[in-house]
Amino acid sequence: MFEQTFKNFKINFNAVNERSTFSSGDLVTGHISFELTKETKIASISMELKGRAHVHWSTQGSGGRKRRRGRRHFSATLDFFNFRSAILHEHRVTSCLSLAVCGEATKFRPGTHLYPFTCQLPQGNFPSTFHGVHGETVYNITVCISRPWHLSKDFVTELNFVNHIDTNQPELQAPLSGSNQMTLCCLWCASPPITMTVSVEKKAFVPGETVRIICEFSNRSSRTVTPKVRLVQKQIYYTHNKVNKNMIVKSLASMTGQPIGDHTSEVHTEMMITIPSSAPHTISNCSILVVEYLVERHTSEHIKPLSSLSHWAMSLYLMLSGDRITGQITLDLSGDCKIDAICVKLKGKAEVKWTENYGKTAVTYHNKEKYFSIKQFVIPEGQGNNIGKGCHVYPFTFQIPAQELPSSFKGSCGKIRYSLEANLSRPMRLDCKAKEQFTLLHRGNSDPSLMTPQHSVIDKKMRLFTSGTVGMDANIAHTGFRQGEGIKVVASIHNKSSRDIKPKYCLYEKISYFAKGKRRVQTKDILKEVGDAIPPSAGQTVTRTITIPPTTCASILNCNIIKAEYRLRVYLDVKYASDPEIKFPIIILPALQGPVEEDQPPAYPAYGYEGFANSDMLGGTSFLQNPTALVPSAPPPTYSTYGLYPSLTGYDEK
Known part of the structure; x- marks a missing residue:
């Protein structure tokens, strides 16, 4: 195969600056290198330098099986340039020791081969490299290797192209300013105006630079307002002739200033916001893709009395x-x-x-x-x-x-x-x-069923590409485990098949939502682990501790519309055969908290976990609830009362 013949193919550039970027008119030099594992005939090696912009997006249909009928696709492509050159010409004859001429193709001996190349980017006003949600502008170098009686193989690498703009232009160095005002409520409840004037020192900035925003406020209302500023990137995609348009707005950075009190005038403040160093350059010279940046300044009002x-x-x-x-x-x-x-x-x-x-x-x-x-x-x-x-x-x-x-x-x-x-x-x-x-x-309890050990056995006969049988006898210490606790799995595995097998472990959650006689089920793997391989015709007892992540949500079995359940799946990975597996239902309990405070009021007895003390009020009059609320109800029922997968009468099984 082609991939087995060619190894370690690389396209290396000689950097022209510290950022390894290229611009129009730059000379791109470098070399390609590859390693051959055997003697190989190569007809030619060519290189293509290409720059283009491409956009694509779609609108959703009505849904269901026929949703594609209503879906519309929009796309456009714009080519900037496309140049081709030959690194190794066809039928080239050479006396190099690493080559040998054989008929119409050059025969390459095994080993490492290196070829230099040189190409020049054309002069022109081309947009910078950009990768967005619905489109991109890319500049690629593609090396194509052609061999007799084989499909040609392309190796592609991308150039980081930057369109240099002279930031010293007068229009880019001119300051920007704007003002706005608003009132709260309306009609006879309308407040006096809140006015702000915002200015920046210039229009052009480079990635990593800090923008200094100067603000003047006048807050004549009765509310406290907080100034906020954010840097917004707008990605605008067009089809040809700008018939259709799609816009994505993305917030890159934000900052919140100091609150401005009510009935305050002539407040001067300055805010600094740093442009991310990874922010793409502005693109305004492409007809199908535009990238622009805005600094938005606004205020959020707060009603002061409730602080x-x-x-x-x-x-x-x-x-x-x-x-x-x-x-x-x-x-x-x-x-x-x-x-x-x-x-x-x-x-x-x-x-x-x-x-x-x-x-x-x-x-x-x-x-x-x-x-x-x-x-x-x-x-x-x-x-x-x-x-x-x-x-x-x-x-x-x-x-x-x-x-x-x-x-x-x-x-x-x-x-x-x-x-x-x-x-x-x-x-x-x-x-x-x-x-x-x-x-x-949820309050825990000392339900004996949580401490019941679990045990299961499975034997499976292999078919088709694998012969023999595989058996597993697995057990875990109990059913209930706390967040962060380890589940010790002991499995006795008998491999009487013709292949190596690996024990694997997967802890996953199953969330069920219930409404209007329907159930929606979502499953998600929490963690996976793999054990050592067991050779054919061998038996082994494997012990593995699966640690429950401390951030895992506790099991929810006492809600009528939401269930959160867990399973530990222990299975044997057998190549080219269905995997025998054992599933253990797991109940995850909240982690134990700190010690109990001695001044816990006796009127509130706890069941199970007693890590949360009731602290007294800081002062003033107590506003107690109904006396009936102070009397605790009966202890909560056991987990076995709920069952792991409750009977769903009237629900669609999934």
Whole structure:
């Protein structure tokens, strides 16, 4: 075969600068080298220097089996130049010791061969090298080797081409500036304007250079605004004559400035943003592909009265059902403010959503499961009044219901989320909200089934390209394992086949989403490991420890619309035959946390893991929940109650 005859083929360039880039008019010199493993006839060796731009994108059809009918493709190609030259001419005769003439082709002896080459890039205004989402501009050198009675073989390498622009041109050195203003709300609620003027020192920059942005602000509104700046790259793709267009916007860098207080004028600030050194050059001299850069400056407003929502009992943001959350709301007022009410809400829910296509019809499946929603007023409705200037602190406390709650989870089609949300109401104003999410872990228990060892045996007869039989007797210590814990797998393997076999291990997850009588299943390999080969007609006992990654999500078996399950697959890799395998169901439990605090309130007994202490409120009045919430429910049911793959009556099996 061609690949077996030619080895270590290389195309080497002589650099013309430190960055190893080339520009129009540069002389490209270098050499090609290759190694022959046997005597080979070569008719010719040629080289092609080519520059071109190509774009392609498509629009999606309606979906399903007929989705291709509605899909439209757009493409365009633009050739800049294409030159060919010969490195080794056909029928060339030479007296070199490494060559021998044989008929119409030159016979090359085994060994390393080296040929220099020289070519010159044409003069012209060509765009720089660029690789984008829907197109590219490339400059390639292709070496073609032709042999008698063989298909020719091409070896391609890319030149890093840069279109040099004189940045000292007056129009590129001229400063740029712009201004804008906005108001908040509308009609009779409209605020005084927020005005900003932004300028930069020049228009042209090089990769790695820092852009100095000078800003002037005037904030006459009653809200605090924060200036933000970002460097944006726009990739614009066209078909010929620019009939069709596709644009991609990409943020390369961003920066946030210092907040500007309300009723403030003539604020001067400067922000620095560095252009990434890997940023492609601007392309404005290509008719089908344009790359340009913008510096965007904007402000985001914040309602000042609700400045923070603190959760002092959640410093690690890890909670269990029945735990108590204490915290405080801080109001920092620059003047008198009339407040109608302030409330805090503790919520827990699960939600799934996905879309499936049936021909031209797209069906969305959506389902929710609400666990609790507890609302508490810090300032009750109807009792609000004017609050004076200064900092005001309002403490609160919640208890997470002591019920069977699934752990927090986030997947591609669903999530289980627990959060605290504070809401401030003011007359003739939009409500101000602050929201914090926290991670809740499912309470474990001493279910005996989690410690039950697992054992399985498989024997398989090989067919077709492999003869004999392969057998495996595997076991693991138990069913439940914690995050970061090692799973010890002991396998007795008997290889009575005619080939080497390798034991392999794969830990994977299976996530199931349920809605409207349908189930969507997604599987993902978490880790794979390979053992040593076992020769034919041999037996061996193999021990392997598979460590569960600490970041792996805990198993979720107590949610009606989301299931997170795990399997450990132990299988034997047999060439040219189906692999015998054994699957062990695994339950992954949360990792153990720190020691229990001695001042844990006795009203909140824990089951299983006791690593989270309930801390007292920092001060002020406690806002306890309903007395019934303080009484823990019965201990959570065992994991075996749920089953690993529950019965899906009315669901499509997958």
